[in-house]
Amino acid sequence: MNKKSSSSLWVSFVVSSCASVILSFFLGSWIIIFFRRMGIVDFRLPFPYEMIVISVFSGIIIGTIMMLIVGCSIINPLAKLREAIREVARGNFDVRLDEKIGIEQIREMVHDFNIMADEISGIETLRNDFIANVSHEIKTPISSIEGYATLLQNDEITEQDRKEYSEFIFESAKKLSTLTSNILKLSKLENQEIVQVKNKFSLDEQLRLAILTLEPQWTEKEHELDIELEHIIYFGSEELLLQVWLNLLVNAVKFTPSKKKISVSLYREDGAVVVKIADEGIGIPKEAQSHIFEKFYQADKMRSSGGTGLGLALVSRIVTLCEGSVSVESEEGKGSVFTVKLPE
Ligand SMILES: Nc1ncnc2c1ncn2[C@@H]1O[C@H](COP(=O)(O)OP(=O)(O)OP(=O)(O)O)[C@@H](O)[C@H]1O
Ligand SMILES: [Mg+2]
Structure with a gap:
């Protein structure tokens, strides 16, 4: 998370805490006025215990409601994000999260997570395709080497056939050697980010x-x-x-x-x-x-x-x-x- 997002998240927390205090104050005042009008409590007493009790209770109620709202909009998506990251770490790259989230910073984090998961699963698909292609490309010349080598073991074949089969074996071996050297070159270059020797x-x-x-x-x-x-x-x-x-x-x-x-x-x-x-x-x-x-x-x-x-x-x-x-x-x-x- 960048500095801007984390500070905005802090601002959200501070704003919701302030709102909680202000709402508690208004609710407390409103209850006090109501109780006074109804004559339930007498605020002319030297120490208004009732007022303190009412303020504390209204604070607890408002605070709990506010925290539940904050919890739903911040903690829930964060918990889902944590679970999704764990899934990716376990090797499940298909996990994606719903981006319909009220708080912009968390929505951005979830959006970034989805992009990351897309990228990783794309790389995984490429890797699997690469392995499938390499195995396929290697299998073909190996089978022809095997086939012609078996034919060469037959003592009754003509000199012309022997020459032809040896040529096929030579061609397949050459293809294998080019293939492996190209794969090695490519994987070396793919792991390289800059040109080292200029x-x-x-x-x-x-x-x-x-x-x-x-x-x-x-x-x-x-x-x-x-x-x-x-x-x-x-x-x-x-x-x-x-x-x-x-x-x-x-x-x-x-x-x-x-x-x-x-x-x-x-x-x-x-x-x-x-x-x-x-x-x-x-x-x-x-x-x-x-x-x-x-x-x-x-x-x-x-x-x-x-x-x-x-x-x-x-x-x-x-x-x-x-x-x-x-x-x-x-x-x-x-x-x-x-x-x-x-x-x-
Ligand atoms: N100059 C060209 N004219 C026509 N088709 C081309 C040309 N260059 C490349 N291609 C096409 O692009 C494909 C990929 O080229 P690439 O050089 O990667 O592979 P290749 O030549 O088949 O095998 P390799 O280069 O590994 O020996 C070729 O198989 C061919 O179909
Ligand atoms: Mg070529």
Whole structure:
């Protein structure tokens, strides 16, 4: 609870206590006047015991009523809040509280609790989905390794089959290794809030290096490369950003049919450094565009292009860590443009 809320709560307490005293005074006076008119008590006596008794009793009655009202409006919601917090601590993230509460500060606390419970249950769902996805992704290559290894044990298979099965085993092992290394990278980045190691480097040189690293892939597909890079010295994480360009370029090459163009540009715009990687590939359906940065998401449900669906999740996490942004514009059958903006 912040200082303002706690002081407002104190004000509520003080106001209700004052109201209790004032009401007691009025009720006491009214009873005294009534008793006097009726001639029940004689206030001309040297010490008005009756007056004291009446004042004390009216104070007790008013005080009790006021405290009951205060109790209902403050203590009850606080008790419910305490119980709800205990439920969350026990692992029940579905608990929510009714926000129809008269006192603003307590209503705010309950509202904040509900937001917190929503966030925690969202994280829990993500965690469960993540575990389900990882187990599913791991199971597929493991089953194929098991299957082909069993086939290899048969002495009667031909040399050609033996070669083919070994290749399948090698591919599945490679997929497992990429998957685990991507999961490790991602979980490390998710537990990181800032970029720890920063240095000055030439961003255009780094992009050229990334393009060269993938030369075997794009020459094999006979892609035309259109490169337009402004010379920019950038201060940031060299290692993490190289991963961003590699992942985006691998996608551009992978999802673009042979003999098409891939463009890479780097320039400054409105105080930011902009990198655009555009391709004339298969494009991304409209409904998939908002999901491609999610872990394990692949627009092609058959997963015919291979991969783990973690490449863009890594890109998005790294760019966020670098306080930048990544966006996509794409049209099915025409191509995609990925734009990364980094603050200078
Ligand atoms: N340039 C692109 N053109 C068309 N579709 C793309 C492009 N880049 C990404 N996608 C779509 O977004 C999905 C997610 O991309 P991401 O890089 O995360 O996974 P992946 O490439 O399938 O696997 P990985 O990167 O782990 O090897 C892809 O499966 C693809 O459907
Ligand atoms: Mg990818």
